[in-house]
Amino acid sequence: xQGTIVKGIAGxxxxxxxxxxxxxCKARGKFRFDExxxxxxxxxxxxxxxxxxxxxxxxxxxxxxxxxxxxxxxQALIVFAYRSPDINLELLNRFLVLCEYNNLKVTVCLNKxxxxxxxxxxxxxxxHSAGYDLISLSAVSGxxxxxVREKLKGNITVFCGPSGVGKSTLLNAIAGKGLMExxxxxxxxxxxxxxxxxxxLIEVEEGFIVDTPGFSSLDIDYIKREELQYTFxxxxxxxxxxxxxxxxxxxxxxxxxxxxxEKGIISKLRYEFYIKMLEEISSLRRTRR
Ligand SMILES: Nc1nc2c(ncn2[C@@H]2O[C@H](COP(=O)(O)OP(=O)(O)OP(=O)(O)O)[C@@H](O)[C@H]2O)c(=O)[nH]1
Ligand SMILES: [Mg+2]
Ligand SMILES: [Zn+2]
Numbered sequence: 001x002q003g004t005i006v007k008g009i010a011g012x013x014x015x016x017x018x019x020x021x022x023x024x025c026k027a028r029g030k031f032r033f034d035e036x037x038x039x040x041x042x043x044x045x046x047x048x049x050x051x052x053x054x055x056x057x058x059x060x061x062x063x064x065x066x067x068x069x070x071x072x073x074x075q076a077l078i079v080f081a082y083r084s085p086d087i088n089l090e091l092l093n094r095f096l097v098l099c100e101y102n103n104l105k106v107t108v109c110l111n112k113x114x115x116x117x118x119x120x121x122x123x124x125x126x127x128h129s130a131g132y133d134l135i136s137l138s139a140v141s142g143x144x145x146x147x148v149r150e151k152l153k154g155n156i157t158v159f160c161g162p163s164g165v166g167k168s169t170l171l172n173a174i175a176g177k178g179l180m181e182x183x184x185x186x187x188x189x190x191x192x193x194x195x196x197x198x199x200x201l202i203e204v205e206e207g208f209i210v211d212t213p214g215f216s217s218l219d220i221d222y223i224k225r226e227e228l229q230y231t232f233x234x235x236x237x238x239x240x241x242x243x244x245x246x247x248x249x250x251x252x253x254x255x256x257x258x259x260x261x262e263k264g265i266i267s268k269l270r271y272e273f274y275i276k277m278l279e280e281i282s283s284l285r286r287t288r289r
Contacts, residue, residue: 040199068158079166080162089126095218098220156207234265250275
């Protein structure tokens with residue numbers, strides 16, 4: 001029988017089977033000798049007897065994130081707010097780059113539409129011109145949540161975004177109240193920041209969501225200079241059409257990417273961010289030598 005590991009605690013794995021049962025499993029002894037340790041998100045073959053299971057095999061992983069430590073995540077919903085806090089454009093672009101680098105499908109969710117004053121037009125245009133879907137919603141009033149639900153079907157989804165934008169509020173609205181602690185509650189109880197221990201998958205809308213936010217570190221210094229261009233989907237039509245092979249679309253003449261920026265096909269904001277990251281990566285490399 002097949003299933004997905006939704007939770008792991010002290011050597012036990014909780015597997016949601018294709019016939020919709022939750023089975024407590026142990027890994028077969030041989031996993032201790034192999035490199036592969038089962039992890040949350042893994043699709044596994046199990047044998048069940050008397051409602052207890054044994055994991056016989058882990059199917060090849062399509063992806064593996066370190067933080068959160070979950071396998072087979074297929075998409076990220078990047079959450080920002082219209083206001084309170086204001087959108088930090090560089091942060092938004094960093095999230096986009098990290099998701100692309102990890103081969104995740106991306107949707108940008110703009111929350112707190114109830115507070116919208118119409119001042120984010122340029123950013124919204126930038127997101128669209130880069131080819132990303134954008135969902136406008138309000139997690140408190142409930143508007144715009146159904147398109148988010150639609151996105152969850154058939155995916156393992158991680159929510160990303162800075163503090164205070166309403167990720168937990170949105171997750172609670174989708175999965176039913178009380179799943180995640182929101183800013184309101186931690187303020188009321190006078191508790192410090194809630195740091196979640198082990199990631200767990202929550203079943204929703206014929207898919208799963210990860211209960212912890214993704215990408216706590218937004219460092220991109222492990223991305224190579226030559227790789228960065230591939231994390232910008234709107235560059236792809238132009239790569240390979242520049243005068244020089246190996247063009248990184250910086251100072252080279254006859255660059256098709258820069259030409260597309262001039263013509264307004266590629267957003268100037270995105271290109272400026274690309275150059276900023278390129279220079280950041282280059283200077284890191286120099287100081288390391
Ligand atoms: N006006 C308005 N406020 C919202 C909305 N969604 C969330 N909030 C409020 O924004 C604050 C932060 O929400 P959280 O859900 O805790 O934010 P978070 O993204 O989980 O923050 P961290 O856990 O710190 O990363 C809370 O006071 C929410 O009530 C919304 O759609 N409109
Ligand atoms: Mg939260
Ligand atoms: Zn070029």
